[in-house]
Amino acid sequence: MEFRDLKRQYQLHKEQIDFAIMNTLAQAEFINGKPVRQLEEKLEEYVGVRNCIACANGTDALLLALVTWGIGEGDAVFVPDFTFFSSAEVIPAIKATPVFVDVDENTYNINIYSLERAIQYVLDSTNLIPKVIIAVDLFGQPADYNWLRKIADKYGLLILEDAAQGFGGKFEGKEACSFGDIAITSFFPAKPLGCYGDGGALFTDCDEWAETLRSLQVHGKGEDKYDNVRIGMNSRLDTLQAAVLNEKLSFFNEEIECCNKVAERYTELLRNDTKTPVIKPQVYSSWAQYTIRLKDDEQRTRVIKYLKENGIPTAIYYKKPLHVQKALEQYYIKELDCNISEKICKTCVSLPMHPYLKDWEIEEICHKLLAML
């Protein structure tokens, strides 16, 4: 059994994907070929945002957004403590200061009360200037953007939406990647919309930021890439990856629906004996992960071992909260404890989740898991 079965996906759509790849090879426009702009246009329409800028990966996308806003030394950027390293990695990379915010016990997204406490603390007790909230749509569930927007407005902050896992999800009927002042996603193969290598994209309604982003991603280009008006980087999406994504988009919504059915079935079977995911009523999740919580670390270790012996892969997202990562621990502010994140890290485990998981496989996973509790 696979944790995320990309082989089954390819076999089912082989003809269509092979044709797109062969066609790109024949055209030999490997950088900035037509499929790249086609993909951006499709994604603009899908998300309902004026500008989509494809780039090399999700981490670059986060970085490009912060650079576009001129974030740097002396600026505080708020980030949930329970997320992939990349959400916070980009903050010290531009010499700004990450401030870790505890997450919600149920949704695992940024906790609004902890966020406001952190902003107040930075204002009252540090010399930093609050600038950006990085909101992560963790495991596929968009964060609560009604509350986040209220807080951002109250303190004059920008929202950077990290929808690397959330693409395809919705909040109050609106697509993920439409909520941040700038939003990003990742096309890493295991994400909800994955390509066949690294890839990412940025979304914004602001044309001026979009223009800066397009410049920064191609060596700070002006008129063209040999006219350089700022220091940038090289972060483009390959034409081949864009061609693959154009095909994958044609069956993406069906896949997310299948993931929702898989999640429903898991929850039916596991809700009485484990802490199953809590999805808010106004949310449609893209189910990047199906993550449950067990009693304690000891029980988790036992379950993972038994499942592995039976050919069932699992993963721990995430083993450590950000504030205990060696590379980030220096930024931890003791007064802003992240107890919930710590607790989740000790007990969470993610189960196989993909659109092609069969009913009998879900039943087998749950049967084996429940036997070990």
Ligand SMILES: *Cc1c(COP(=O)(O)O)cnc(C)c1O
């Ligand atoms: C995967 C991921 C990223 C980074 O995306 P890459 O394309 O791998 O650079 C950023 N944030 C979150 C929450 C992610 O899961």
